[in-house]
Amino acid sequence: DTAVSQTPKYLVTQMGNDKSIKCEQNLGHDTMYWYKQDSKKFLKIMFSYNNKELIINETVPNRFSPKSPDKAHLNLHINSLELGDSAVYFCASSQPGQGDDTQYFGPGTRLTVL
Amino acid sequence: GQSLEQPSEVTAVEGAIVQINCTYQTSGFYGLSWYQQHDGGAPTFLSYNGLDGLEETGRFSSFLSRSDSYGYLLLQELQMKDSASYFCAVRDEGNTPLVFGKGTRLSVIA
Numbered sequence: 001d002t003a004v005s006q007t008p009k010y011l012v013t014q015m016g017n018d019k020s021i022k023c024e025q026n027l028g029h030d031t032m033y034w035y036k037q038d039s040k041k042f043l044k045i046m047f048s049y050n051n052k053e054l055i056i057n058e059t060v061p062n063r064f065s066p067k068s069p070d071k072a073h074l075n076l077h078i079n080s081l082e083l084g085d086s087a088v089y090f091c092a093s094s095q096p097g098q099g100d101d102t103q104y105f106g107p108g109t110r111l112t113v114l
Numbered sequence: 115g116q117s118l119e120q121p122s123e124v125t126a127v128e129g130a131i132v133q134i135n136c137t138y139q140t141s142g143f144y145g146l147s148w149y150q151q152h153d154g155g156a157p158t159f160l161s162y163n164g165l166d167g168l169e170e171t172g173r174f175s176s177f178l179s180r181s182d183s184y185g186y187l188l189l190q191e192l193q194m195k196d197s198a199s200y201f202c203a204v205r206d207e208g209n210t211p212l213v214f215g216k217g218t219r220l221s222v223i224a
Contacts (some may be wrong), residue, residue: 043214092190100162107156
């Protein structure tokens with residue numbers, strides 16, 4: 001009965017490769033997000049989708065391409081991986097309209113680029 | 115844009131009380147939230163203040179003063195399991211994303 005799940009949990013790959021991370025939520029939320037947390041634990045939003053529509057696209061290289069096939073899924077594809085992409089990537093979901101906009105985070109995907 | 119300031123590290127003794135402060139600068143304001151993250155884990159929601167005052171949830175309380183652009187998280191009866199990073203986060207408008215502070219690493223010692 002996991003609320004927000006993402007796969008894989010760990011991803012180790014070489015520079016220049018292309019990889020994808022998948023995320024699914026079973027909370028019935030309309031909004032999903034991708035966050036990046038760097039080695040200093042700074043948590044920064046990358047993208048936000050509401051009902052499959054992109055609503056937030058922060059300053060992220062266009063090597064990163066999110067895709068939402070339906071409102072329960074938000075995947076992240078990364079092309080031409082670079083060393084600086086090494087980080088933990090968190091998927092999250094929330095229900096708009098609630099004042100606190102509580103974010104429910106997935107377990108994270110630790111990406112290591114060699 | 116928004117910016118948040120919180121201490122990078124705090125150490126406290128088991129059973130004690132600790133306060134983690136957060137000051138923010140935003141063009142608008144739509145509430146201050148707090149999240150907890152254990153090492154290797156995901157951030158989890160702790161509390162939210164939309165209005166001035168104190169919100170209490172068990173051993174944790176959160177306070178907000180909008181006029182001072184300031185809030186804090188208060189943890190009472192500290193336990194070892196409270197050792198974690200604590201993030202404050204704000205939104206400046208209803209449809210804008212949460213912006214997180216850089217986190218405060220709390221170490222609880224015996």
